[in-house]
Amino acid sequence: MHAALPSTPRAAIVTHGLTKHYGKVQALVGLTLEVPAGEIFGFLGPNGAGKSTLIRTLLGFLHPTGGSATVLGRDVVSDSVAIRARTGYLPGGIALYDSLSGAATLDYLSDLQDSNPVRREELCERLQMPPSVLRRRVRDYSRGMRQKIGVIQALQCDPELAILDEPTEGLDPLMQQAFYSIMDDLRAQGRTIFFSSHVLSEVERICDRVAIFRAGHLMALQHVSELLDRRKRKVELRWRGVAPDLSTIPGLADVVVSGDRMRATLLGEVAPFVRAIASPSLEDLTIEPARLEEAFLEYYAGDEASEEVRG
Amino acid sequence: MNLRLLRQTLRWNRARLLPIMVASFGWGMLIPTIYVSFAAAFKQVAGQVPFLKDLMNFGSGSLFTLPGSMTLGLQHPIAIAFVAIFAVGSTTGAIAGAREAGTLEVLLSRPISRHAVYLTTALATVILMALVLAALLGGEMAGVALQNLGAEVDLWQLPLVLANGLLLWSAFAAFGMAASVTFDRHAPAIGLTMAFLLINYFLEILGSLWKDVSWTQEYSLFHHFNAGEILTGKADPFDFAVLAVAVLLPVIYALIVFPRRDLAAPS
Numbered sequence: 111m112h113a114a115l116p117s118t119p120r121a122a123i124v125t126h127g128l129t130k131h132y133g134k135v136q137a138l139v140g141l142t143l144e145v146p147a148g149e150i151f152g153f154l155g156p157n158g159a160g161k162s163t164l165i166r167t168l169l170g171f172l173h174p175t176g177g178s179a180t181v182l183g184r185d186v187v188s189d190s191v192a193i194r195a196r197t198g199y200l201p202g203g204i205a206l207y208d209s210l211s212g213a214a215t216l217d218y219l220s221d222l223q224d225s226n227p228v229r230r231e232e233l234c235e236r237l238q239m240p241p242s243v244l245r246r247r248v249r250d251y252s253r254g255m256r257q258k259i260g261v262i263q264a265l266q267c268d269p270e271l272a273i274l275d276e277p278t279e280g281l282d283p284l285m286q287q288a289f290y291s292i293m294d295d296l297r298a299q300g301r302t303i304f305f306s307s308h309v310l311s312e313v314e315r316i317c318d319r320v321a322i323f324r325a326g327h328l329m330a331l332q333h334v335s336e337l338l339d340r341r342k343r344k345v346e347l348r349w350r351g352v353a354p355d356l357s358t359i360p361g362l363a364d365v366v367v368s369g370d371r372m373r374a375t376l377l378g379e380v381a382p383f384v385r386a387i388a389s390p391s392l393e394d395l396t397i398e399p400a401r402l403e404e405a406f407l408e409y410y411a412g413d414e415a416s417e418e419v420r421g
Numbered sequence: 422m423n424l425r426l427l428r429q430t431l432r433w434n435r436a437r438l439l440p441i442m443v444a445s446f447g448w449g450m451l452i453p454t455i456y457v458s459f460a461a462a463f464k465q466v467a468g469q470v471p472f473l474k475d476l477m478n479f480g481s482g483s484l485f486t487l488p489g490s491m492t493l494g495l496q497h498p499i500a501i502a503f504v505a506i507f508a509v510g511s512t513t514g515a516i517a518g519a520r521e522a523g524t525l526e527v528l529l530s531r532p533i534s535r536h537a538v539y540l541t542t543a544l545a546t547v548i549l550m551a552l553v554l555a556a557l558l559g560g561e562m563a564g565v566a567l568q569n570l571g572a573e574v575d576l577w578q579l580p581l582v583l584a585n586g587l588l589l590w591s592a593f594a595a596f597g598m599a600a601s602v603t604f605d606r607h608a609p610a611i612g613l614t615m616a617f618l619l620i621n622y623f624l625e626i627l628g629s630l631w632k633d634v635s636w637t638q639e640y641s642l643f644h645h646f647n648a649g650e651i652l653t654g655k656a657d658p659f660d661f662a663v664l665a666v667a668v669l670l671p672v673i674y675a676l677i678v679f680p681r682r683d684l685a686a687p688s
Contacts, residue, residue: 132685162686169530171684195532202686205523209433221425222531263527 122147122271122302127177130163137163139326150303152317159323161306165273198269202276204260208249212259215248225267233262236288253280273304290316342375348394359386423537430545442556445503449560452494456487457568487573488649491561495648500557507549508590509614512597515542517610535680546594554586574652581656582648589646592667593618599671602679642667
């Protein structure tokens with residue numbers, strides 16, 4: 111059992127026109143967003159889109175060029191120490207102290223956090239880091255084990271807000287599932303997760319809302335379900351005899367008929383389409399689920415950044 | 422200041438501190454022995470070859486007196502190497518090195534201000550340097566006792582020698598910390614600090630060996646650490662003042678610059 115959250119403000123993260131320039135390079139441009147407490151918020155973008163800049167600004171590592179931001183009700187410039195006291199952070203490609211054992215690393219970091227590692231045991235169990243492994247020095251760990259230590263150190267003190275930069279990087283599929291399940295539990299317990307990734311399938315799997323960044327600009331900010339609703343699905347059907355009349359189905363496009371098969375894309379609700387094609391001559395029907403990847407690629411269409419996207 | 426960080430920083434340095442202290446003690450103990458064994462012979466040779474006399478007044482030290490020999494022992498490259506491991510190596514590694522390795526990010530993601538990280542690292546360095554200097558001086562005192570030379574130096578002045586030495590090395594450490602907060606990589610920080618140390622050493626040695634340019638010594642921080650003068654009751658407060666300023670300037674710089682620096686993701 112974990113304690114109920116103390117008076118967490120309704121919005122865990124608020125930014126107003128947040129801007130960060132490195133010389134002439136615009137890393138963040140006028141970012142305005144609000145992440146309510148208790149939400150798992152994902153933000154997507156290829157390398158260089160501004161994800162890490164946003165995280166580092168929220169934690170006080172970078173100073174904004176313009177605009178303002180608060181985390182857990184505190185200003186990121188003047189109150190960053192107080193923010194970090196209530197936040198767990200997993201940096202992308204975390205570096206650890208090689209000379210320490212896994213257990214000593216976790217002890218040291220929770221000591222510095224000045225907070226009890228109330229979740230450590232549970233996290234170690236779920237991420238399969240038994241005491242025998244924790245006794246080994248970090249320098250002997252594989253990349254995946256280091257990443258697990260990174261996840262555990264970020265969450266072990268049960269922070270109100272966790273900021274995770276590509277948390278499943280290096281985890282095997284089994285551990286990714288364990289991580290998703292931990293995220294589900296944190297959501298159920300009202301914790302806020304700010305989650306950066308370019309693995310679209312996991313953002314789709316665990317996030318409530320998603321922001322898509324491109325070159326420092328916020329391109330989209332929506333609920334994952336809304337974003338998916340607006341995506342085109344690929345449909346394919348096969349029939350016997352006379353082809354069904356598809357001309358009146360709203361949202362159907364890119365129709366290609368070859369023999370007894372038809373491929374098309376469908377935008378919007380599925381029900382009218384299913385009703386229209388319902389006929390004894392229908393032999394087979396495939397409707398692929400809408401993927402976040404397509405939404406993402408749409409925002410990056412024509413941009414070489416899309417090459418970095420993984421499904 | 423953060424006690425947990427201080428404790429861990431000292432713990433990390435424990436493994437190299439112990440052998441360095443033992444070696445420093447041994448080196449210190451050797452100095453009075455060298456003085457007893459060779460000073461008379463050196464004096465005789467120097468009397469015949471005046472050039473050698475200058476060579477034996479190396480830096481602020483001298484091979485012809487016990488206090489001078491002790492100063493020489495503390496300014497010898499071997500002693501400098503022992504203390505510089507912490508004054509240069511630890512300080513430049515503390516911020517720039519940790520930043521390059523990525524561990525500074527992990528540290529600063531805890532509720533610790535950059536001022537606290539700086540001051541804690543600085544204090545740890547001062548403690549480590551004090552222990553090495555104490556070992557050097559302790560070795561010299563043990564050598565003095567072994568050779569029955571206690572009457573030639575005022576042992577009550579030892580704390581002042583330690584303070585003077587600590588101020589000298591704190592100045593180099595403060596410079597190292599200032600370089601460390603300025604750069605994102607260890608190499609330029611350690612390179613700049615080593616250059617600063619070597620230039621100071623060069624000015625001191627050049628002035629001591631070449632009388633026409635003896636004024637260069639005044640511009641060396643090493644010139645303001647003179648154990649020999651202190652041990653003969655001639656401590657100069659000006660030396661302490663100069664070194665104190667040399668400590669304070671880079672500390673003020675670092676305390677202003679470090680919290681204002683952008684710490685972008687390590688590349």
